[in-house]
Amino acid sequence: MDYFPVFLDLKKRRCLLVGGGDVATRKGRLLVKAGAILRVVAPQISTELRELVQQCQGEMHLREYHGSDVDDCVLAIAATDIDSLNQVISQDAKAKYIPVNVVDSPALCTYITPAIIDRSPLVIAISSGGESPVLARLIRAKLETLIPSSYGKLAQFASRWRERIKHRFADTDQRRRFWEKILQGPAAELVFNGQDAQADTLLSDAIHQEDDSLTRGEVYLVGGGPGDPELLTLRALRLMQQADVVLYDRLVSDGVMELVRRDAERIYVGKRRSEHAMEQENINQLLVDLALQGKRVLRLKGGDPFIFGRGGEEIELLAQHHIPFQVVPGITAASGCAAYAGIPLTHRDYAQSVRFVTGHLQDDSTNLQWPELAEPGQTLVFYMGLVGLAEICAALIAHGRAPDTPVALVEKGTTRDQRVLIADLATMAQTVADNNVHGPTLLIIGEVVKLHASLQWFSPAQNPVDSD
Structure with missing residues (x-):
């Protein structure tokens, strides 16, 4: 943190403002709104700034700046276009330990003025540390639309x-x-x-x-999305901010975890394939135990909790114990990863349906309805398919899917580390072996993958690896 944020009480306190143009007038408005008494010094002073001085019963000096002007002031602002004068004002204020701001000159400031959202007594300040005031104002504009004046x-x-x-x-x-x-x-x-x-x-x-x-506990079963924290729903974010304890697994990204309430207890429950920090039955029971203690429990899952997230198993036990719970859907990995890879899951020229398939079952097999999956005109999305990749590709070919059917493997989708490998059913297993791939991954199979080459440049995160 480059600056320590503070809010100053300026009511009935004298503040020096050197300058009389548009910039000085804008600063004067804020100071008067905060209840300050202005001392304005400039050879020429705008009409509005003169009115502000009268409004706050302040002082107006139509002359050049004098070193004594900082006396009896609790704050100073230099809003002139003369660099040498701004430097003098900064030095004079610093010598008397008076906070000073020189507009557009962070090096001469002892404090900076943020972009402000005023919902008094609720006030929100946004600062870029003087590095990009325009960016701070853009963020303020976004927040203005989310926070009503009421x-x-x-x-x-x-x-x-x-x-x-x-x-x-x-x-x-x-x-x-x-x-x-x-x-x-x-x-x-x-x-x-x-x-x-x-x-x-x-x-x-x-x-x-x-x-x-x-005093009664409850459980929030929240989908954290595929990785990018900007894909969280507003409801998910609200519940993440009010939970007392959070149970999270490996698929929840660091960026999403940063948005959890900072003082919430955090319990890591896995899960990596065949390496669970906590067995599913124990997770289910822990949710019940914590809720019975009066805790508000956040069960945070990657993707969507009801799509291969075992959310249904967890709420079954909650329902049996009459524990209140909420389920908040998340953007599932199929939607997020495909979109960020520039691959539409359906397209009227290539695929009229899409299937979400788990890459391994409870017994670690891939015993699926292969004849149905091998039908043309559909997109297949395999979750957790990295370990069984060779078997999946071979089975689809054996049941009639063309060996040159396009395949995309998305690694760490929607994050900054996203990587997309493009091959076909005949070559994808070798492509993965050659590229040292690690989970989490998502496998997309079908003609829609052809569109990746033309649509990928729209993607927020992209690092394609083509087998060609």
Whole structure:
């Protein structure tokens, strides 16, 4: 972290602003909005900046800068286009231990001004450390669309009740859960709609109710997608941020794990083929045990939990113990890896259907319905097919699929380490042997693979290896 973020209380405090043009005016707006008293120094000062000085009952000096101008100020901003003057202002402020910002000159600053999302009293600041202010503003624009202006009202609502909630729930975990329930429930909707009185009544009733949902555990079965954290759903991200403990496996990427609540307990449960950190039956029971302890348990899986993720087995036991659970779908590896490899799974010229197939069964065999799988006009997607790759290719050829049927193997799909190997049924096993492939991988078989050459350049992550 290059800068330590802080929020300053500038109410009724004098701040120096040197400069009178458009940039200085923009800085003046922010300072006055924060309650500061302006001392503006410049030979020429814009009309709006003059009005801002009058509004805050500040000072305006139509002259060149003097070293004494920094006296009695708690903050200084240099917004001139004269480099030598900016350097002097910076030196004077530093000599008197006054925080100083020189616009577009990070080297002369002791602090930098971020891009701001103002939902007062909720304020969000975004900074690039002075390296790319435009990028910070672009990120602010994205967040502006996600955070309604009414969130400021919600923060004020929470502030009014903070002390009463603190006295009602001495336990910090119960208090956090109560607030999470309130701030995402009907009371929040009432505040958003301007119905504060009704929201107060609802919250008052909730405080005096004996609500076992605050102490009762639950389980979130969440699909973490194929690897790229930007493919997570909004609901998945919300639950990842409120879980007390997370059980995760090998297919969950580091980028996705970074988005889990930082103080959540983390339990690694595997799984690598034939090398499980914890047997599936033990995982199922652990979910039950943790929920019965009142924990909010996140079972985070790569891809989608209901597509070869054994999610159905896990929730069966939860249902038997009447433990509440939520299932959040994720983008399965077939969709994510194919898209990032530039391979559409269906195409009216090549494939009118797609099949998802597991590459190995519970007994480690590949005893599948080969005659059906060998039918033309369909795309086959094999999960966990790396170990049985040679057997899969040979079986498809033996049952009538052409040896030159295109095949793609996607390694570590949707991540920065993604690699795509292109061959056919006759040569893919040797191609993999020649390229030192490691899981996780996904196998795509069918005519749609031909489109990879023309569509791959659209892919966010791409490192193709062609057998030709």
